[in-house]
Amino acid sequence: MTCLTLLLWISITSCVFVQAQDQSGFISIDCGIPDDSSYTDEKTNMKYVSDLGYVESGTSHSIVSDLQTTSLERQFQNVRSFPEGKRNCYSIKPQQGKGFKYLIRTRFMYGNYDGFSRTPEFDLYLGVNLWEPVVLVNETAIVTKEIIYTLPSDHIHVCVVDKNKGTPFLSVLEVRFVKNNTYDTPYEALMLGRRWDFGTTSNLQVRYKDDFYDRIWMPYKSNMKILNTSLTIDETNHNGFRPASIVMRTAISPGNESNPLTLTWSPDDPRSKFYVYMHFAEVQKLQSNETREFDIYVNDDLLAENFRPFYLFTDTRSTPEPVGRTKNEIVIRKTDLSTLPPIINAIEIYQINEFLQLPTDQQDVDTMMKIKMKYGVKKKNWQGDPCVPVDYSWEGLECLHSDNNTSPRLISLNLTSSALTGEIDPAFANLTSINKLDLSNNSLTGEVPDFLTSLVNLTVLNLEGNKLIGSIPAKLLEKSKDGSLSLRYGGNPGLCQSSSCQPTKKKKSGYIVPLVAAVLVLLVLLIVLALFCHFKRRSRRDAISNKLYSNGVNTGPLDIAKRYFNYSEVVEVTNNFERVLGKGGFGKVYHGVLNGDQVAVKVLSEESAQGYKEFRAEVELLMRVHHTNLTSLIGYCNEDNHMSLIYEYMANGNLGDYLSGKSSLILSWEERLQISLDAAQGLEYLHYGCKPPIVHRDVKPTNILLNEKLQAKIADFGLSRSFPVEGTSQVSTVVAGTIGYLDPEYYTTRQMNEKSDVYSFGVVLLEVVTGKPAISRSRTQSVHLSDEVGSMLASGDIRGIVDQRLGGRFEAGSAWKITEIALACASESSAKRPTMSEVVMELKKSVVGKVNDRDSYRDGPVRMVTMNLDTEMVPKAR
Numbered sequence: 098m099t100c101l102t103l104l105l106w107i108s109i110t111s112c113v114f115v116q117a118q119d120q121s122g123f124i125s126i127d128c129g130i131p132d133d134s135s136y137t138d139e140k141t142n143m144k145y146v147s148d149l150g151y152v153e154s155g156t157s158h159s160i161v162s163d164l165q166t167t168s169l170e171r172q173f174q175n176v177r178s179f180p181e182g183k184r185n186c187y188s189i190k191p192q193q194g195k196g197f198k199y200l201i202r203t204r205f206m207y208g209n210y211d212g213f214s215r216t217p218e219f220d221l222y223l224g225v226n227l228w229e230p231v232v233l234v235n236e237t238a239i240v241t242k243e244i245i246y247t248l249p250s251d252h253i254h255v256c257v258v259d260k261n262k263g264t265p266f267l268s269v270l271e272v273r274f275v276k277n278n279t280y281d282t283p284y285e286a287l288m289l290g291r292r293w294d295f296g297t298t299s300n301l302q303v304r305y306k307d308d309f310y311d312r313i314w315m316p317y318k319s320n321m322k323i324l325n326t327s328l329t330i331d332e333t334n335h336n337g338f339r340p341a342s343i344v345m346r347t348a349i350s351p352g353n354e355s356n357p358l359t360l361t362w363s364p365d366d367p368r369s370k371f372y373v374y375m376h377f378a379e380v381q382k383l384q385s386n387e388t389r390e391f392d393i394y395v396n397d398d399l400l401a402e403n404f405r406p407f408y409l410f411t412d413t414r415s416t417p418e419p420v421g422r423t424k425n426e427i428v429i430r431k432t433d434l435s436t437l438p439p440i441i442n443a444i445e446i447y448q449i450n451e452f453l454q455l456p457t458d459q460q461d462v463d464t465m466m467k468i469k470m471k472y473g474v475k476k477k478n479w480q481g482d483p484c485v486p487v488d489y490s491w492e493g494l495e496c497l498h499s500d501n502n503t504s505p506r507l508i509s510l511n512l513t514s515s516a517l518t519g520e521i522d523p524a525f526a527n528l529t530s531i532n533k534l535d536l537s538n539n540s541l542t543g544e545v546p547d548f549l550t551s552l553v554n555l556t557v558l559n560l561e562g563n564k565l566i567g568s569i570p571a572k573l574l575e576k577s578k579d580g581s582l583s584l585r586y587g588g589n590p591g592l593c594q595s596s597s598c599q600p601t602k603k604k605k606s607g608y609i610v611p612l613v614a615a616v617l618v619l620l621v622l623l624i625v626l627a628l629f630c631h632f633k634r635r636s637r638r639d640a641i642s643n644k645l646y647s648n649g650v651n652t653g654p655l656d657i658a659k660r661y662f663n664y665s666e667v668v669e670v671t672n673n674f675e676r677v678l679g680k681g682g683f684g685k686v687y688h689g690v691l692n693g694d695q696v697a698v699k700v701l702s703e704e705s706a707q708g709y710k711e712f713r714a715e716v717e718l719l720m721r722v723h724h725t726n727l728t729s730l731i732g733y734c735n736e737d738n739h740m741s742l743i744y745e746y747m748a749n750g751n752l753g754d755y756l757s758g759k760s761s762l763i764l765s766w767e768e769r770l771q772i773s774l775d776a777a778q779g780l781e782y783l784h785y786g787c788k789p790p791i792v793h794r795d796v797k798p799t800n801i802l803l804n805e806k807l808q809a810k811i812a813d814f815g816l817s818r819s820f821p822v823e824g825t826s827q828v829s830t831v832v833a834g835t836i837g838y839l840d841p842e843y844y845t846t847r848q849m850n851e852k853s854d855v856y857s858f859g860v861v862l863l864e865v866v867t868g869k870p871a872i873s874r875s876r877t878q879s880v881h882l883s884d885e886v887g888s889m890l891a892s893g894d895i896r897g898i899v900d901q902r903l904g905g906r907f908e909a910g911s912a913w914k915i916t917e918i919a920l921a922c923a924s925e926s927s928a929k930r931p932t933m934s935e936v937v938m939e940l941k942k943s944v945v946g947k948v949n950d951r952d953s954y955r956d957g958p959v960r961m962v963t964m965n966l967d968t969e970m971v972p973k974a975r
């Protein structure tokens with residue numbers, strides 16, 4: 098891919114995908130601070146701006162000075178109040194716009210800003226629909242309303258509506274971009290009910306920067322047993338909801354271990370329906386004889402069975418359908434198998450809001466926005482949606498409300514005496530349903546445009562009393578003559594009144610010049626960019642090739658010295674071979690520290706080496722192989738009979754440990770997919786990225802290592818020509834892989850090629866899917882996994898195939914796919930096996946959209962020490 102396309106791609110996608118971490122998906126408005134001012138909040142580091150440009154009405158105020166304490170968040174010190182007009186709206190156009198999901202938060206604190214000591218009550222609307230009433234009980238009460246909403250149009254309208262119970266106002270308005278595939282619902286909007294952080298010992302709320310989406314997590318105090326860890330939860334963000342690590346680090350469990358954990362809440366309106374999101378993560382390292390397993394019930398329906406939280410990874414369970422009763426109850430009960438009580442780390446409860454009122458037709462809205470901007474129209478109610486709610490529709494507009502399933506359309510626009518100046522904007526042509534258009538008594542200039550003739554339903558057009566010139570388009574005059582249009586155009590001194598006038602044609606050139614200029618500027622920019630990239634890339638490539646080949650003619654032995662280590666240095670690096678990480682047929686692997694980084698030092702036993710020359714040649718070659726999915730060789734030693742290899746350190750051991758259950762972490766389905774893809778990419782690189790191609794010859798789970806982010810890297814490649822591998826005869830110099838993974842064709846051909854690796858990889862994939870060993874031995878026979886899975890797949894039993902430890906948490910589609918790939922790889926005949934490139938392509942299809950999306954899978958229609966979640970808590974801001 099060229100650098101240029103890459104850059105363009107970045108510039109396109111940066112409009113779509115936003116790293117909320119850098120606040121680019123955030124809009125933070127502190128209502129009522131001086132126009133054009135802004136500040137960075139000391140506690141959250143978020144940048145707040147004034148509401149200039151987001152609202153056109155209202156007045157700014159400060160709350161009374163004795164309430165302006167340092168413990169009060171700065172955003173509450175000012176408000177914008179709306180003494181005039183029944184409805185007043187903020188209009189926000191977020192970067193990503195239509196079709197994307199946002200968390201919108203409004204916050205209110207009265208603070209006696211008007212000196213009347215009368216707390217108001219008013220309605221909050223989102224677009225054309227009632228969001229929630231706002232009731233402020235006293236001067237210091239803080240009301241926060243939060244909603245998750247997928248934008249039906251490019252603008253968000255947040256409106257406050259006067260109920261004759263005090264003046265509406267707003268303290269804070271915040272908009273945060275949220276990933277599409279989280280908080281999934283067929284309903285338009287989810288209003289936040291509760292969001293609790295369990296087990297926290299502080300009284301502080303958690304939000305940005307700890308929380309990626311700037312959700313506000315409230316501390317929940319209970320007398321329950323608290324579990325905690327100081328380690329980071331879900332460092333790799335496997336969970337799309339991404340609850341803050343600091344929230345997930347603490348959990349609660351019932352004091353009496355045999356009791357279930359019960360959570361309840363009772364809504365004011367018993368008809369309310371809720372979605373519940375429960376976030377779990379194991380925070381204790383379990384011993385091999387310990388199990389934490391529980392069933393989760395929501396209102397007596399089993400939501401998850403035999404659920405085991407992952408150690409240090411967030412797992413979210415949510416209700417697939419909304420739930421609602423007068424009293425709602427979640428019961429988390431340990432299973433008979435469990436030796437430990439149930440836990441929960443955090444919960445979110447959202448109430449659905451159906452938003453039945455449809456907004457005005459989008460094209461009409463866009464057009465009215467353009468007209469309003471272009472002419473700077475200031476009229477009653479010209480805020481929010483033009484046509485709905487009917488009580489607040491814009492002055493001078495008439496709309497057609499045909500039925501509840503159709504958006505209202507604009508049929509009449511009366512802009513008489515509205516001080517319009519300039520030409521008649523082309524946007525008017527987009528009011529396609531309009532019947533009546535009155536532009537009389539303004540100062541409009543220019544010609545009467547042709548496009549007015551395209552408004553097929555226009556029956557009344559009034560252009561009287563303007564400064565229009567030129568002639569009336571013939572078609573309009575025709576319509577006027579045959580009586581289908583009531584046309585008035587008197588009082589325009591410059592306007593030629595008869596159809597014989599010559600229409601002047603000068604319109605078009607007005608567009609062409611700026612257009613050409615824009616295209617030229619764009620071209621120049623692209624060229625500059627391309628040149629920039631070219632040079633940048635070249636200099637980087639030079640740097641890389643210098644690095645790779647510097648042991649050639651360029652720099653001489655100096656660079657070799659960096660990779661070559663004396664035995665005494667090896668002793669130092671490993672701190673005299675202090676800590677053994679593992680053992681293999683070739684010798685032992687030790688932990689080491691080199692320049693502050695952890696490394697793994699493989700010390701080869703004397704008899705395993707084949708000879709200095711081969712060793713050296715091969716090591717030199719391998720040092721040039723670099724790929725993110727291959728463990729990199731950092732250096733080597735072959736002094737006297739001491740031969741060692743220094744590799745990058747892989748914190749999470751090898752895949753074999755996870756599959757065999759040696760490690761307590763059960764890899765999720767998504768992690769398995771990603772690890773398989775990583776490993777496949779490593780092999781693909783060996784086969785097609787290296788010249789000559791490198792055949793690994795011993796692909797198996799223990800040769801696939803995992804780093805701290807569970808990223809997989811292939812280990813031990815390329816050395817097999819010089820070293821016999823683990824599990825085979827030490828005497829034989831003939832290469833042979835490990836039983837169970839060895840290409841069956843090898844027995845007849847005695848030849849190892851890339852397809853041999855493909856076979857072994859297929860067996861690894863089967864193990865990844867099933868969690869079973871390559872060969873299962875019983876007293877009477879041993880069965881190869883490929884045979885076992887092959888027959889199960891034929892009977893369509895994917896649930897029986899996939900690792901039972903996943904408890905059914907996998908996506909069936911990708912399970913089918915990956916099993917089929919695995920079996921194809923493990924074909925007896927090499928001709929039937931795909932190449933690693935084909936495998937990578939197929940795996941990518943399964944991985945895209947699955948990783949980071951583990952929550953999208955729901956367990957299907959499965960169905961105390963009691964904690965009342967209705968508790969109101971007033972935590973301190975951090």
Ligand SMILES: *[C@@H]1O[C@H](CO)[C@@H](O)[C@H](O)[C@H]1NC(C)=O
Nearest residue numbers: 195196197198276277278946
């Ligand atoms: C999110 O929504 C937008 C607009 O509907 C869509 O284009 C995009 O593909 C979605 N992204 C994901 C990850 O679903």
Ligand SMILES: *[C@@H]1O[C@H](CO)[C@@H](O)[C@H](O)[C@H]1NC(C)=O
Nearest residue numbers: 234235236237238239969971
């Ligand atoms: C204001 O109302 C809140 C919420 O009901 C309450 O916690 C607080 O104590 C009240 N403050 C005063 C001064 O009454």
Ligand SMILES: *[C@@H]1O[C@H](CO)[C@@H](O)[C@H](O)[C@H]1NC(C)=O
Nearest residue numbers: 298323324325326327328347
């Ligand atoms: C975890 O809890 C223990 C005891 O409850 C406490 O002493 C310790 O400070 C807590 N650790 C963290 C990291 O919160």
Ligand SMILES: *[C@@H]1O[C@H](CO)[C@@H](O)[C@H](O)[C@H]1NC(C)=O
Nearest residue numbers: 351352353354355356357961
């Ligand atoms: C724990 O609860 C069980 C069942 O409710 C009860 O039998 C037992 O006595 C309780 N244990 C303690 C220590 O309270």
Ligand SMILES: *[C@@H]1O[C@H](CO)[C@@H](O)[C@H](O)[C@H]1NC(C)=O
Nearest residue numbers: 384385386387388435436437
């Ligand atoms: C687990 O084993 C440890 C010792 O390794 C022991 O102290 C503990 O009681 C055992 N726990 C259970 C539930 O058997």
Ligand SMILES: *[C@@H]1O[C@H](CO)[C@@H](O)[C@H](O)[C@H]1NC(C)=O
Nearest residue numbers: 452453454498499500501502
């Ligand atoms: C439209 O909806 C309103 C309220 O939601 C209802 O009263 C009315 O009967 C509905 N009209 C039609 C034609 O369905």
Ligand SMILES: *[C@@H]1O[C@H](CO)[C@@H](O)[C@H](O)[C@H]1NC(C)=O
Nearest residue numbers: 511512513533534535557559
């Ligand atoms: C527009 O409004 C004015 C005054 O409100 C009224 O006289 C005029 O008839 C209206 N025009 C149309 C086309 O209804």
Ligand SMILES: *[C@@H]1O[C@H](CO)[C@@H](O)[C@H](O)[C@H]1NC(C)=O
Nearest residue numbers: 513514515516537538539562
């Ligand atoms: C024309 O508009 C002006 C204000 O722009 C107003 O004062 C005047 O009364 C209007 N004339 C007619 C005839 O409507």
Ligand SMILES: *[C@@H]1O[C@H](CO)[C@@H](O)[C@H](O)[C@H]1NC(C)=O
Nearest residue numbers: 460464467522523524525527
């Ligand atoms: C008219 O609407 C179309 C489609 O909605 C839009 O692309 C176009 O820019 C609009 N024209 C004007 C002049 O606003």
Ligand SMILES: *[C@@H]1O[C@H](CO)[C@@H](O)[C@H](O)[C@H]1NC(C)=O
Nearest residue numbers: 506528529530531553554555
């Ligand atoms: C024009 O009016 C007719 C009859 O009212 C209607 O069926 C048609 O949809 C309208 N055209 C447009 C473009 O709105």
